[in-house]
Amino acid sequence: MLKIENLKASIEGKSILNGINLDIKPGEVHAIMGPNGAGKSTLSAVLAGRNDYEVTEGVVDFLGKDLLDMSPEDRAREGLFLAFQYPIEIPGVSTTNFLKTAINEKRKYLGLEPMEATDFLKFMRSKMEEMEMDKSLTSRSLNEGFSGGEKKRNEVFQMAMLEPKLAILDETDSGLDIDALRLVSAGVNKLRNPDRSFLVITHYQRLLDYIVPDFVHVLYKGRIVKSGDASLAKELEVKGYDWIKQEVEAAV
Amino acid sequence: MNLVQQIESEFKLYEHQAQKDDFFEYRKKAFQTFQKNGIPTIKNEEWKYTNLSKISEIGFQTSCISNLDADALVKAGILNKIESNKIVFVNGCLFPELSVWLEDEPSIICTNLAKARKEHAAIFETHFGKYLPQEEGLNAMNSALMSDGAFIYVPAGKRMKYPLMLTNITDANESNILQQPRNLIVIEKSAAATVIENYIAVGDNSSFTNVVNEIFVDENASLEHYKVQRAKGDSYHNNYTQIVQNANTNINQVTLTLDGQWVRNNLHFNMNGENCNSLLYGLYIPDGQQFVDNHSRVDHAKPNCFSDEKYKGILKDKSVAVFNGKIMVHLDAQKTNAYQRNQNILLSNDATVNTKPQLEIFADDVKCTHGATIGQLDEEPMFYLRSRGISENEARKLLLNAFADDIAEKIKIPELVQILEEEIERKL
Numbered sequence: 001m002l003k004i005e006n007l008k009a010s011i012e013g014k015s016i017l018n019g020i021n022l023d024i025k026p027g028e029v030h031a032i033m034g035p036n037g038a039g040k041s042t043l044s045a046v047l048a049g050r051n052d053y054e055v056t057e058g059v060v061d062f063l064g065k066d067l068l069d070m071s072p073e074d075r076a077r078e079g080l081f082l083a084f085q086y087p088i089e090i091p092g093v094s095t096t097n098f099l100k101t102a103i104n105e106k107r108k109y110l111g112l113e114p115m116e117a118t119d120f121l122k123f124m125r126s127k128m129e130e131m132e133m134d135k136s137l138t139s140r141s142l143n144e145g146f147s148g149g150e151k152k153r154n155e156v157f158q159m160a161m162l163e164p165k166l167a168i169l170d171e172t173d174s175g176l177d178i179d180a181l182r183l184v185s186a187g188v189n190k191l192r193n194p195d196r197s198f199l200v201i202t203h204y205q206r207l208l209d210y211i212v213p214d215f216v217h218v219l220y221k222g223r224i225v226k227s228g229d230a231s232l233a234k235e236l237e238v239k240g241y242d243w244i245k246q247e248v249e250a251a252v
Numbered sequence: 253m254n255l256v257q258q259i260e261s262e263f264k265l266y267e268h269q270a271q272k273d274d275f276f277e278y279r280k281k282a283f284q285t286f287q288k289n290g291i292p293t294i295k296n297e298e299w300k301y302t303n304l305s306k307i308s309e310i311g312f313q314t315s316c317i318s319n320l321d322a323d324a325l326v327k328a329g330i331l332n333k334i335e336s337n338k339i340v341f342v343n344g345c346l347f348p349e350l351s352v353w354l355e356d357e358p359s360i361i362c363t364n365l366a367k368a369r370k371e372h373a374a375i376f377e378t379h380f381g382k383y384l385p386q387e388e389g390l391n392a393m394n395s396a397l398m399s400d401g402a403f404i405y406v407p408a409g410k411r412m413k414y415p416l417m418l419t420n421i422t423d424a425n426e427s428n429i430l431q432q433p434r435n436l437i438v439i440e441k442s443a444a445a446t447v448i449e450n451y452i453a454v455g456d457n458s459s460f461t462n463v464v465n466e467i468f469v470d471e472n473a474s475l476e477h478y479k480v481q482r483a484k485g486d487s488y489h490n491n492y493t494q495i496v497q498n499a500n501t502n503i504n505q506v507t508l509t510l511d512g513q514w515v516r517n518n519l520h521f522n523m524n525g526e527n528c529n530s531l532l533y534g535l536y537i538p539d540g541q542q543f544v545d546n547h548s549r550v551d552h553a554k555p556n557c558f559s560d561e562k563y564k565g566i567l568k569d570k571s572v573a574v575f576n577g578k579i580m581v582h583l584d585a586q587k588t589n590a591y592q593r594n595q596n597i598l599l600s601n602d603a604t605v606n607t608k609p610q611l612e613i614f615a616d617d618v619k620c621t622h623g624a625t626i627g628q629l630d631e632e633p634m635f636y637l638r639s640r641g642i643s644e645n646e647a648r649k650l651l652l653n654a655f656a657d658d659i660a661e662k663i664k665i666p667e668l669v670q671i672l673e674e675e676i677e678r679k680l
Binding site: 050084162 | 632637638639640643644646650651653654655658
């Protein structure tokens with residue numbers, strides 16, 4: 001699904017990612033953990049195509065295509081989805097209009113006819129039911145005046161609508177209370193299936209209690225320094241990141 | 253011949269006519285003011301960014317003559333998209349073939365000035381020329397040599413069922429045209445009306461349209477007033493809209509500036525009673541070398557009034573926009589609520605905005621805010637939309653439409669909203 005090889009990226013001449021290797025197969029859930037400043041959000045930004053970062057080296061293959069060569073919109077149309085750490089409020093653009101545009105742009109890219117208005121509304125309604133979204137969502141402006149929890153749920157709802165092949169969750173747990181965290185995680189778990197992969201980026205282990213990963217990677221100083229299964233996350237929860245930092249420093 | 257010389261010579265011609273119209277004394281006084289004050293220059297603070305010197309040198313003719321094909325206009329659909337009463341002027345002169353009257357209430361009047369002066373003398377004399385600040389050079393110029401215009405009168409307690417579309421067509425096919433429309437709108441106590449001012453131009457020559465609107469809204473009355481500026485080509489447009497409102501009145505004013513090489517809108521609200529609501533909204537989308545200037549002034553003269561002003565601009569190419577909004581809260585105007593915002597998005601490195609929101613407060617118990625922004629489309633929302641598969645172009649359109657919608661939603665005529673949406677689509 002996604003194969004990252006020796007990915008290096010920098011911002012304003014400062015190198016942030018220093019050679020990332022990662023291989024995600026269909027249906028797998030990978031978690032990337034790490035201390036602040038390790039490069040977690042940079043990785044998600046580079047994968048989604050934010051142009052503030054300069055990729056200096058490496059290859060990212062997404063379903064047989066060169067991901068880094070694509071515009072952000074083409075990455076999305078190919079099936080990549082980024083759930084933002086801080087979803088943007090866009091006053092004046094309704095969620096309905098936004099999603100209809102997004103879905104039809106993707107269909108156009110794939111050579112399909114645009115979805116009929118009634119079909120779209122039916123589809124949207126069914127997804128809203130499935131994701132237990134409030135009905136008022138459709139008429140509200142995108143994320144405008146939403147609470148932190150509502151914004152994150154809306155990200156997961158968009159994911160449900162756009163049906164990506166690979167979803168990146170960037171610190172989705174940040175700013176959520178326990179109830180919101182449960183709701184958001186339940187939404188994500190509903191979307192798990194054998195063909196869809198997830199890359200869950202998080203600082204804390206608590207999200208991984210709800211979205212249980214197949215693999216956990218620790219990112220430190222722009223490199224993946226340790227990989228393991230879900231138990232690695234638990235270990236980090238107990239021991240913190242210092243022992244990993246020490247291991248890395250000792251190896252150098 | 254420059255504009256001042258032309259006005260002087262035209263006035264002399266007028267003065268020497270054997271048969272002068274009923275406005276002679278009024279015109280003469282205005283002409284004297286015009287001679288004294290002349291055409292404003294950029295040395296005048298209110299005209300600092302708005303240069304009339306080029307216009308002054310163009311050389312225009314005043315002429316009613318037009319070979320305009322009324323049927324063709326109707327077929328072009330410019331006039332009939334909104335079910336409305338219609339009165340149409342071409343180059344400042346009444347064009348009766350295109351008039352439409354749908355109201356069945358006989359006491360509601362819509363006619364031209366010349367006729368109103370004769371047939372409705374009492375109402376006319378009470379209001380005509382009573383509100384306009386004559387010392388403004390271009391206002392004096394209008395008063396001295398006004399063409400014709402509309403007289404709209406809604407008596408106490410009556411309500412116009414349909415909007416009234418007051419269309420001004422500039423026909424510059426034959427020559428450079430100068431026209432000076434003059435409109436008077438009187439809404440009496442507890443009456444209500446909707447008026448759409450609609451500006452269109454045809455022809456390849458230049459034109460200068462210098463409009464004056466005097467609007468009086470008496471107690472408990474309400475007015476919806478729209479100004480739609482779509483005069484394509486080399487057209488120059490100045491207008492002064494003076495609104496006087498008495499207690500408990502509601503006025504919603506929306507100015508949409510789409511076409512026009514050079515447009516200066518002067519909008520002055522005088523809130524002359526308590527509990528007035530004045531809403532002033534505007535949207536301008538200049539491109540090419542267009543110039544748009546919105547000057548407004550809201551006088552809160554009495555307590556407990558509310559005003560909300562929001563002007564938004566999307567600028568392309570080498571266009572230039574000016575916003576100058578002044579809110580004056582007078583000593584007596586306690587409990588005033590006044591809001592003013594001017595927001596601009598520049599889509600090009602060559603576009604310019606000069607904005608000056610102003611508040612002058614002499615009362616001590618008021619709530620007022622003002623502010624202005626000039627910027628590009630934000631990167632973050634663009635990236636957010638693109639990350640969902642929406643192309644850069646579509647994302648820009650969504651965001652700009654959302655920006656403009658804020659003003660579009662102040663329009664209460666669905667067909668006009670639709671026209672605006674089409675125009676936005678065309679301009680962007």
